[in-house]
Amino acid sequence: MRFEKVKKQLGFGCMRLPMQGSEVDYPALTKMIDAFMSKGFNYFDTASVYIEGKSEIALKACLVDRYPREQFVYTNKLSSSLFQTEEEIRPLFEKQLQACGLTYFDFYLMHAQNKDNYQKYKQTHAYETAYALKAEGKIKHVGLSFHDQAEVLDRILTEQPQIEVVQIQLNYLDMEDPKIQSRLCYEVCRKHQKPIIVMEPVKGGSLVHIPLKAQDLFDQLGSHSYASYAIRYAASFEGVMMVLSGMSNEEQMNDNLSYMEEFQPLSRQEYSIIQQVKDIIKKANTIPCTGCRYCVEGCPEQIDIPDIFTCLNDVHGQQIDHVKEKYQTYTFQKGKAKDCIACGKCEKTCPQHLEIRKLLKKASWYLDQ
Numbered sequence: 001m002r003f004e005k006v007k008k009q010l011g012f013g014c015m016r017l018p019m020q021g022s023e024v025d026y027p028a029l030t031k032m033i034d035a036f037m038s039k040g041f042n043y044f045d046t047a048s049v050y051i052e053g054k055s056e057i058a059l060k061a062c063l064v065d066r067y068p069r070e071q072f073v074y075t076n077k078l079s080s081s082l083f084q085t086e087e088e089i090r091p092l093f094e095k096q097l098q099a100c101g102l103t104y105f106d107f108y109l110m111h112a113q114n115k116d117n118y119q120k121y122k123q124t125h126a127y128e129t130a131y132a133l134k135a136e137g138k139i140k141h142v143g144l145s146f147h148d149q150a151e152v153l154d155r156i157l158t159e160q161p162q163i164e165v166v167q168i169q170l171n172y173l174d175m176e177d178p179k180i181q182s183r184l185c186y187e188v189c190r191k192h193q194k195p196i197i198v199m200e201p202v203k204g205g206s207l208v209h210i211p212l213k214a215q216d217l218f219d220q221l222g223s224h225s226y227a228s229y230a231i232r233y234a235a236s237f238e239g240v241m242m243v244l245s246g247m248s249n250e251e252q253m254n255d256n257l258s259y260m261e262e263f264q265p266l267s268r269q270e271y272s273i274i275q276q277v278k279d280i281i282k283k284a285n286t287i288p289c290t291g292c293r294y295c296v297e298g299c300p301e302q303i304d305i306p307d308i309f310t311c312l313n314d315v316h317g318q319q320i321d322h323v324k325e326k327y328q329t330y331t332f333q334k335g336k337a338k339d340c341i342a343c344g345k346c347e348k349t350c351p352q353h354l355e356i357r358k359l360l361k362k363a364s365w366y367l368d369q
């Protein structure tokens with residue numbers, strides 16, 4: 001491992017945190033951070049756009065103000081929605097440091113790079129600004145997080161040799177996915193000799209809520225959680241320095257710590273079961289929405305797309321009346337599937353490349369009548 005300060009391979013992903021209504025549950029988060037740190041883990045990942053800025057503020061109160069700076073590794077990001085011009089980047093960065101209560105970030109990532117975003121970051125000299133901030137000691141390592149096809153990643157890493165780490169989506173379901181291309185992106189990182197940070201190892205929880213048949217297969221291996229296989233799968237790849245897990249409660253945290261404290265790569269038998277589980281999930285044909293909510297922000301009709309997809313996923317496994325009831329609760333005072341005007345804004349931001357407009361039409365057919 002190239003970064004000495006990074007202690008273990010499990011990172012605390014702070015896009016999802018324990019919540020009390022719309023606010024972060026500080027006592028619960030504090031307990032989780034203490035448990036995490038006490039087992040020797042120290043890597044935290046956030047962004048100003050996570051939970052509308054509440055993630056950074058909560059981390060300040062529960063981590064930064066309570067632990068010596070040298071004990072934790074802090075990653076933040078430059079998100080595209082927060083700047084338009086080169087002149088805005090430095091003030092935004094300083095504001096981030098201030099909100100987080102820090103004088104430097106250990107890692108600073110160019111957030112959600114894809115073909116279009118990369119153009120914007122290049123035109124606004126975002127990469128150069130980050131390298132300059134590194135020279136000033138305000139960033140220790142510059143990296144990027146990535147959502148696009150492998151050839152785009154190859155081009156970025158060729159043009160930006162100073163990038164030190166790459167965050168990619170990698171999980172056992174997306175390895176050969178033609179749009180996400182986890183395996184190809186992984187290979188590009190290896191080719192450029194960049195340490196890899198894995199995001200979405202359990203695909204926003206989809207690899208926990210798996211079909212019953214798949215559960216039976218894992219249950220044959222013992223009483224380990226379904227998440228444990230997904231996280232160990234990602235951590236078993238050579239060159240993966242960190243696997244991020246979004247943990248929303250103590251139970252998830254304790255489960256993760258139990259198998260990542262003394263990490264063991266997957267056995268041959270476990271790989272073979274995962275292959276079978278993968279086939280079952282693919283056949284079940286559920287919408288692979290991770291609940292990241294990137295699509296929701298720009299929707300002119302205020303449609304809560306991920307919540308509607310949760311309902312649509314339930315249509316085939318649960319009684320339709322129950323699903324319709326849930327749908328009414330989820331869409332109360334918000335846009336419904338039928339309100340979609342097909343502007344396509346949401347599809348431009350979806351890291352899973354979902355055909356949201358088509359899926360909403362389907363949801364409307366089942367749920368709006």
Ligand code: SF4
Pocket residue numbers: 298299300301302303305339340341342343344345346347356357360
């Ligand atoms: S296509 Fe529909 S769901 Fe997507 S942003 Fe436009 S109105 Fe909203």
Ligand code: SF4
Pocket residue numbers: 288289290291292293294295296305306349350351352353354356
């Ligand atoms: S539809 Fe796409 S962008 Fe929206 S929450 Fe799901 S995965 Fe995220």
